[in-house]
Amino acid sequence: MTHHNFIQLKLQSRQQAGNYRWLKPENSLVDFCSNDYLGFARSGLLAKLIQEEISKYSSINGSTGSRLISGNTEYAESLEQLIADYHKAESGLLFNSGYDANIGLLSSLPQRHDTVIHDELAHASIIDGIRLSNAARFTFKHNDTDSLEQKLKAAKGLIYVIVESVYSMDGDQAPLQAISQLCKQYKAALIVDEAHALGVFGKGLVNQLNLCHEVFARVMTFGKALGAHGAVVLGSTELRSYLVNFARSFIYTTAAPLHQLSVIKMGYAFLANSTSIITELHQKIELYRRSINFSSRVTDSKSAIQTVIIGSNDATKKAAQTLQQQGFDVRPILSPTVAVGSERLRICLHTYNTDEEIIQLTNLIKEYLHAR
Structure with a gap:
């Protein structure tokens, strides 16, 4: 077999499984x-x-x-401290993306004889980072503290527990207070990825729940509600120094230019004065929730991420196409990104979605589900 044949076979396999990916340009859909x-x-x-x-x-x-x-500047360092102060953290270190932040943190911090425990629905960047660490890796059932405690009891070495505050595929929230208590009980360091909470829930759920001093590290990403790009790892000053010395995705990459840093800084300044915008978003979320009528196929999410479980790649793609033909840009999430059988429509709500658009969308979804 040649290298070219290998590539062809892998792509054909994807096409046959119905989960072949390709890039799409922007469009004029809602x-x-x-x-x-x-x-x-x-x-x-x-x-x-x-x-x-x-x-x-x-x-x-x-x-x-x-x-x-x-590539280092006083501007970058002052921005890191500004962000840390905003989130009531001691220090912060900027990374070029949320993926880079999770890779850098999780590949360098746990060691071979340590244990890392993560929610089974954790983002790919979390899993990839842990794999690079060579530490023992265990998963616990999604948002199940009993399952987490079982894994904590069996853990060895230094223990790290990693969760997302808002999960990217279901939009649901982690029980952070209960998880924090378990981590304290078993002397585990809690790491929280706040990618989809920042902005939607103000400073994030860790701040909202007053858990800043209970969490070992936080990852805040700027490419979601902040409208920017990049990420920061928040924690102690010692952790920042550790990452500067050992996080390969920080050490061996070109620094962000001034323009990117300025977008982040102004995004935070804008967020600090956006209480009414955040309130408006949650009004849109509640409108969607009231309009959709919950069922076994509709997840119960109070975040900007809403999902409708369709099942099977082909059926989910057809459902998305139906909505797109009606002018709504809803994308299918297929296996292997999600588990087989849980393929879904992932609906993201925004302040600029009108009430009429949200009601039209939910009506179309209900019609589609009823017809099936």
Whole structure:
């Protein structure tokens, strides 16, 4: 077999399984699929603030190197501390994406004789990072604290527990208070990925639940509700120094340029004054929840992420196509991204979705489910 034949066979296998992926350009459909929950990415006012911020500084176009060589700036370090203070953390370290942050943190921190326990629905970046660490890896049943405790009892070495505060495929929330208590009981370090909570729940659920001092590390990503790009790992000053020395996805990558850092900074400034925008989003979420009529196929989520379980890749793709033909950009989530049998429509709600659009969408979904 040649290298070319291997690639062809793997792609054919994907096509036969109905989960072949391809890139699609932007479209003119009503957006019910992006992570721009608060509309920051399309905000003209925020864009103006970013431009004003950039104009204050004389900067070359790129960062020219990694932060350990030529890419570090006082601007980056002050931004890290600003974000840390905002979230009531001691320190923070910027990464170029949420994936990079999880890879860097989880591949460097746990060691071969340690134990990492994560929710079975944890994001791929969490799983990939743990695998690179060579630590023992265990999963517990989704949001099941009894299952978590069983794994904690069997754990050896230093113990790390990793969850998401809001899960990206179901939109449900982790029972952070109960998980935090278990981690304290078993002397485990709790790490929380707040990617889909930041903005939607203000500063995130860890802040909202007053768990800042109970959580060992947090990952905040900026490419969702903040309308920017990149991520930060929040924790102690010692943790920051550790990551600077051992996190390969930080050490061996080019630093973010001033423009990206400015977008993040202004995104946070905008978020700090966005109480009414957040309230508006939750009103949209409640409208969707009232309109959809819960059933075994509809997940009970109070976040901006809502899902409708269809089952099978082909049926889910057809359901998405039906909605797209009616003008609504809803995307199918297929196996192996989710478990076989749980293929679903993932619906993201935004402040810029009108009430009429939300009601029209829910009516179409109910009609489709009834027809099946």
